[in-house]
Amino acid sequence: xxxxxxxxxxxxxxxxxxxxxxxxxxxxxxxxxxxxxxxxxxxxxxxxxxxxxxxxxxxxxxxxxxxxxxxxxxxxxxxxxxxxxxxxxxxxxxxxxxxxxxxxxxxxxxxxxxxxxxxxxxxxxxxxxxxxxxxxxxxxxxxxxxxxxxxxxx
Amino acid sequence: xxxxxxxxxxxxxxxxxxxxxxxxxxxxxxxxxxxxxxxxxxxxxxxxxxxxxxxxxxxxxxxxxxxxxxxxxxxxxxxxxxxxxxxxxxxxxxxxxxxxxxxxxxxxxxx
Numbered sequence: 001x002x003x004x005x006x007x008x009x010x011x012x013x014x015x016x017x018x019x020x021x022x023x024x025x026x027x028x029x030x031x032x033x034x035x036x037x038x039x040x041x042x043x044x045x046x047x048x049x050x051x052x053x054x055x056x057x058x059x060x061x062x063x064x065x066x067x068x069x070x071x072x073x074x075x076x077x078x079x080x081x082x083x084x085x086x087x088x089x090x091x092x093x094x095x096x097x098x099x100x101x102x103x104x105x106x107x108x109x110x111x112x113x114x115x116x117x118x119x120x121x122x123x124x125x126x127x128x129x130x131x132x133x134x135x136x137x138x139x140x141x142x143x144x145x146x147x148x149x150x151x152x153x154x
Numbered sequence: 155x156x157x158x159x160x161x162x163x164x165x166x167x168x169x170x171x172x173x174x175x176x177x178x179x180x181x182x183x184x185x186x187x188x189x190x191x192x193x194x195x196x197x198x199x200x201x202x203x204x205x206x207x208x209x210x211x212x213x214x215x216x217x218x219x220x221x222x223x224x225x226x227x228x229x230x231x232x233x234x235x236x237x238x239x240x241x242x243x244x245x246x247x248x249x250x251x252x253x254x255x256x257x258x259x260x261x262x263x264x265x
Contacts, residue, residue, distance in 0.1 A: 130210050
């Protein structure tokens, strides 16, 4: 079966330049069954050529899985005519990951903390919290349909 | 990737999470545990010794499973979490909700 994922890897033409980065982009349909393969593909490219600790690999896998699930389920509402775009900017010291959906966006400041006592045994609501805990910085665009996660390699 | 269920000598239903526990397969795990409860199993161990990563949907599924087992008068134990997996439970304070043992043997002995 042909994978529905569309991967593109572009090396910087001037890798010695200070801001040189390898750019990896991936487009996937709004189908949660694609998440695991997408995570493996992007993780492999993010870590290629670098020595990565098990923890960095783990964090990358978890936050990518979270961001993709949010984009597919909440952003695109699993509409099969909508896509999710991943853009990874790979630098020697850090990875900058963007995950963008085609939804209307949301207000990340309105998401309740899942570790409050009354929230602890709720089944949902931990995704964004986990992302914030596992990466070094998180930003959203103004619309709230694109998350940027920054993970330092060391 | 997948789940397998066996029965320990002492009658505990042991579920192995092989690969990932994420949004794409969480329902499969919930169904598997529900089927065990329907068959009368009341002591369940979920072992993560062969697990790669878990996302928040996977954690949520474990919370739902824990509730179902508790409501059925049963007991749930978790085991085999490596340092990274355990950190997810600690960050979300779910380590306070689950009985977590280092190894499956220790978990089985605690029923």
